[in-house]
Amino acid sequence: MTGLPFALAPRMTALGGSEIRERMKRLGERDLIHLGGGLPDPILFPTGRFAEAAATILADPAQARIALSYAPSEGHGPLRAWIAARLTARGAPCRAANILVTTGSQQGLDLVAKLVLSAGDTVMLELPSFIGALRAFDVQQVRYAGIPEGYRLPDPAPRLAYAGPDFRNPTGTCLSLAGRDHLLDLADAGAMPVLEDGCYEDLRYEGTPLPSLLALDIRRQGGIERSRVIHAGTFSKLLAPALRVGWIAAAEPVIARLTLLKQAADLASGTLDQMIALALAQDLDTLTEPLRAAYRDRRDAMLAALAEHMPEGVTWSRPEGGLYVWLTFPETIDGGTFAGRALAEQGVATISGGAFYPIEAQRNTLRLSFSLASIEDAHEGIRRLGRLAHEMMG
Amino acid sequence: MTGLPFALAPRMTALGGSEIRERMKRLGERDLIHLGGGLPDPILFPTGRFAEAAATILADPAQARIALSYAPSEGHGPLRAWIAARLTARGAPCRAANILVTTGSQQGLDLVAKLVLSAGDTVMLELPSFIGALRAFDVQQVRYAGIPEGYRLPDPAPRLAYAGPDFRNPTGTCLSLAGRDHLLDLADAGAMPVLEDGCYEDLRYEGTPLPSLLALDIRRQGGIERSRVIHAGTFSKLLAPALRVGWIAAAEPVIARLTLLKQAADLASGTLDQMIALALAQDLDTLTEPLRAAYRDRRDAMLAALAEHMPEGVTWSRPEGGLYVWLTFPETIDGGTFAGRALAEQGVATISGGAFYPIEAQRNTLRLSFSLASIEDAHEGIRRLGRLAHEMMG
Numbered sequence: 001m002t003g004l005p006f007a008l009a010p011r012m013t014a015l016g017g018s019e020i021r022e023r024m025k026r027l028g029e030r031d032l033i034h035l036g037g038g039l040p041d042p043i044l045f046p047t048g049r050f051a052e053a054a055a056t057i058l059a060d061p062a063q064a065r066i067a068l069s070y071a072p073s074e075g076h077g078p079l080r081a082w083i084a085a086r087l088t089a090r091g092a093p094c095r096a097a098n099i100l101v102t103t104g105s106q107q108g109l110d111l112v113a114k115l116v117l118s119a120g121d122t123v124m125l126e127l128p129s130f131i132g133a134l135r136a137f138d139v140q141q142v143r144y145a146g147i148p149e150g151y152r153l154p155d156p157a158p159r160l161a162y163a164g165p166d167f168r169n170p171t172g173t174c175l176s177l178a179g180r181d182h183l184l185d186l187a188d189a190g191a192m193p194v195l196e197d198g199c200y201e202d203l204r205y206e207g208t209p210l211p212s213l214l215a216l217d218i219r220r221q222g223g224i225e226r227s228r229v230i231h232a233g234t235f236s237k238l239l240a241p242a243l244r245v246g247w248i249a250a251a252e253p254v255i256a257r258l259t260l261l262k263q264a265a266d267l268a269s270g271t272l273d274q275m276i277a278l279a280l281a282q283d284l285d286t287l288t289e290p291l292r293a294a295y296r297d298r299r300d301a302m303l304a305a306l307a308e309h310m311p312e313g314v315t316w317s318r319p320e321g322g323l324y325v326w327l328t329f330p331e332t333i334d335g336g337t338f339a340g341r342a343l344a345e346q347g348v349a350t351i352s353g354g355a356f357y358p359i360e361a362q363r364n365t366l367r368l369s370f371s372l373a374s375i376e377d378a379h380e381g382i383r384r385l386g387r388l389a390h391e392m393m394g
Numbered sequence: 395m396t397g398l399p400f401a402l403a404p405r406m407t408a409l410g411g412s413e414i415r416e417r418m419k420r421l422g423e424r425d426l427i428h429l430g431g432g433l434p435d436p437i438l439f440p441t442g443r444f445a446e447a448a449a450t451i452l453a454d455p456a457q458a459r460i461a462l463s464y465a466p467s468e469g470h471g472p473l474r475a476w477i478a479a480r481l482t483a484r485g486a487p488c489r490a491a492n493i494l495v496t497t498g499s500q501q502g503l504d505l506v507a508k509l510v511l512s513a514g515d516t517v518m519l520e521l522p523s524f525i526g527a528l529r530a531f532d533v534q535q536v537r538y539a540g541i542p543e544g545y546r547l548p549d550p551a552p553r554l555a556y557a558g559p560d561f562r563n564p565t566g567t568c569l570s571l572a573g574r575d576h577l578l579d580l581a582d583a584g585a586m587p588v589l590e591d592g593c594y595e596d597l598r599y600e601g602t603p604l605p606s607l608l609a610l611d612i613r614r615q616g617g618i619e620r621s622r623v624i625h626a627g628t629f630s631k632l633l634a635p636a637l638r639v640g641w642i643a644a645a646e647p648v649i650a651r652l653t654l655l656k657q658a659a660d661l662a663s664g665t666l667d668q669m670i671a672l673a674l675a676q677d678l679d680t681l682t683e684p685l686r687a688a689y690r691d692r693r694d695a696m697l698a699a700l701a702e703h704m705p706e707g708v709t710w711s712r713p714e715g716g717l718y719v720w721l722t723f724p725e726t727i728d729g730g731t732f733a734g735r736a737l738a739e740q741g742v743a744t745i746s747g748g749a750f751y752p753i754e755a756q757r758n759t760l761r762l763s764f765s766l767a768s769i770e771d772a773h774e775g776i777r778r779l780g781r782l783a784h785e786m787m788g
Binding site: 003004005006007008009010011012015039040042043045047050051054055058059061064065067068069070071102103104106107110114115116117118121132135136138139140159191192193226227228240241242243244251253254257260261263264265266267268269270271272273 | 397465635659667
C-alpha cells in the first residue's frame with residue numbers, strides 16, 4: 001500500500017504535500033512571472049551586514065566558541081533578552097524566561113501542536129489559514145472548525161485556537177480590534193490556548209498597528225504568566241528565511257514544556273544563526289525600512305494593475321502590509337483551474353485559494369504575492385491574469 | 395495540575411527533562427572538572443575555516459542569494475549529492491534523492507519517530523540507549539523492549555528498531571558484525587524499519603571500521619530502495635554542533651514522506667549552515683584528523699587514569715572511538731548517588747547511567763566523556779572519582 005517494506009504510523013495518511021513548496025522548485029524557471037509563493041526577495045536581504053556579523057563573531061575567539069557550540073535549547077540568552085525587550089516595548093511585557101527560540105516560526109507551530117493536540121481534537125481557526133500551520137496540525141490528526149461569529153463555541157470544544165492577526169497568509173488582511181477581543185473572549189470561555197502567528201506583524205506599510213493578541217491578553221489577564229496566548233514570531237520575513245530563527249513568547253510553564261519538546265525535536269537552533277540575527281537586530285527597524293519601502297511599492301503596483309485589468313465581479317483584499325493579495329472570483333470560476341491555466345497559458349505562477357481551507361473550501365479564490373515581482377512584472381503578470389479572467393468569465 | 399490555564403496533550407506526561415541538557419547549563423562553572431556531557435570541544439572546531447567559508451559564500455552575489463533564501467525542504471542539492479557520494483564510498487550505494495538534510499541528527503530521530511510510531515507501539519533498542527532518541531520516541535508515547543539475544547521477537551512485535559552501531563552514546567562500544575547481522579535478521583523477521591544512529595562513526599581512533607547497518611542491508615536486500623534501514627548522520631561531532639546539519643539516508647519513498655514531516659516541523663534547515671558544511675566537507679577527513687588525534691589522546695589519558703585509580707570491582711568500556719567511557723560499579727553502588735557525590739564533594743561532573751535506560755535500568759553505572767577534559771583534568775578528575783569509589787565501596 002505504501003510502497004515501503006514497513007508500516008507507517010496512521011498520522012501519515014493525514015499528510016499531503018504542499019503545492020507551494022512544490023511550486024517553489026519551479027522558481028528557477030526564468031520565463032515565468034512569479035505571483036505565487038510568498039518568498040522574501042533575496043535582493044532585499046542585507047547581505048553585507050550578514051557577512052560583517054559573521055566575520056565579527058568568528059574573529060573573536062570568545063564569541064566564536066559560543067557561536068560554534070550547542071546553544072541552550074531555550075535559545076541564545078542575549079537573543080532571548082532582545083526579543084523579550086522588543087515584545088515589552090510593543091505592549092506585551094515579558095522577560096527572557098518567557099521566550100523560546102525556535103528553528104523558524106514553523107517549528108513554533110509544530111511544538112505548540114505537540115503540546116496541546118491529540119488525534120481527534122478540534123482546532124478553531126480563520127478560514128482560509130496558513131498551509132504550514134495546517135500541516136503541523138494535520139500531523140496530530142485533528143479536525144477543524146472556523147471561528148464562530150457569535151459566542152457559541154464549536155462542539156466538541158476546540159483544544160486550540162490559531163490566528164494570524166496581522167496581514168495573514170493567505171489573505172493579507174488584519175483581524176480588527178473587536179475581532180481580537182472576540183477571539184480572546186472565546187478562548188476565555190473555552191479555557192483554550194490561542195496560538196498567535198505574528199510572522200508578518202513588522203511588515204506594515206501604512207496604517208496604525210493594533211496590539212497583538214498577546215498584548216491584549218496580558219492586559220486582560222494581568223500578566224503573561226496568566227495568559228493563554230502563545231505568540232510565534234520570526235526573523236524570516238525581515239532579515240532572511242535561511243537563518244531559521246523564530247521564537248515563541250508565552251507563560252514560563254508553557255516555555256518549560258515547549259523546551260522539552262524542542263530538545264526532542266532538534267536539541268537547539270543554530271547558534272551562529274542566532275548570533276547573526278542578534279547582531280542585525282540591533283538596528284532592525286532602520287535596517288528593514290528599505291525592504292518595507294520596496295514591498296510597499298510592489299503592493300501599490302499590484303493593486304493598481306488589478307484595478308486596471310480585472311473584470312467586474314472579481315474582488316480582492318487591499319492589504320496594509322504583509323506579502324499577499326487575496327482574489328475572489330465569481331462562484332462559477334474555480335481557482336485551481338484558473339491557477340493551472342495561468343501557469344500553462346500565461347506563464348504566471350499563482351496559488352489556488354482552495355489549498356488554504358482545511359474545511360468548507362471557497363474554491364473561487366486565488367492567492368497572489370507581490371514579494372518577488374518587480375513593478376513591471378506585476379503589471380505584466382496582472383495584465384495576463386486579467387485577460388484570462390475576462391476569457392473564463394465570458 | 396499542570397500550572398497552566400489550559401489542558402496539555404496526554405503525550406506531555408511521558409516527557410521528562412534531560413539531566414544532561416540541564417547539566418550543560420553548569421558548564422560555565424570553571425572550578426568543575428567536566429567528565430559528564432559529551433560536548434565537542436570548541437577548541438577543536440576549525441573556526442578559521444568557518445569564517446573563510448562564510449565570507450566566500452556571502453561575498454559572491456549568486457551564492458549569497460542562495461545562502462540567505464529558504465533551502466529546499468529536502469536540503470541544499472549539492473550537499474545532498476556530497477552526502478550520497480560519501481555513503482556510496484563507504485559501501486552504501488545511494489543517490490542524492492535518498493538523502494534528506496535534517497536540523498541536526500536529532501531531527502532525523504524525531505521525524506522517523508513520527509513516521510512509524512503511534513501511542514502504545516514498542517521500540518526495540520539497545521540497553522542503555524541515547525537519551526535524545528528516547529525523548530523523541532517518548533513524544534509518541536511508546537513502550538520499549540531490549541534487542542533479544544536469540545531470534546524470538548518481543549511480543550507485541552516492535553514497530554521500530556533503534557541502534558547506534560559505532561561508539562554509541564552512552565557506552566562507547568560497537569555492535570559486532572555478527573550483532574549487526576542479527577539485528578537485520580530480526581528486522582527482516584518483523585518487517586521492521588531499523589533506525590541507525592551513525593553520529594559517531596567518523597570518530598574512530600583505532601581498529602577497522604565495520605560496514606554500517608545501511609551498507610549491510612543494501613547488500614542483503616539488493617539496493618537501498620528495498621532496504622528497511624534508515625540511517626541518521628551529522629556534522630555535529632566533526633565540524634561543530636552549532637551548524638545543526640544532519641541527514642537521513644533511506645529509500646526514496648521514505649525520504650518523500652520524511653520530507654512532508656520536515657515541512658511541517660521546520661520547513662527547511664538553515665541554508666548558510668548547509669553551504670558552510672559543504673565547503674568544509676570538501677576535505678573533511680584531513681580537516682578532522684587533528685580532532686581525532688586530540689580525542690584519541692584524551693581517551694588514552696582517561697583509560698590510563700581509570701586503570702591507575704579505580705578499585706577492583708569497577709569495570710569500564712575501552713572504546714575505539716566516540717566520546718564516552720561506560721563504568722560499571724559493583725551492584726551495591728548506585729550511579730545516581732555516585733554522580734551526585736562526585737559533583738558535590740569532588741567537583742567532578744559525570745552522568746549517572748540509569749538515565750539511559752527506558753526499562754530495566756542498571757543503576758550501578760556511570761557515563762564518562764573524555765571530549766572536554768584536558769589530559770591533566772582527566773587524570774585529576776579520575777583520581778578524585780577513584781577516591782570516591784574507594785570510599786563508597788568501603
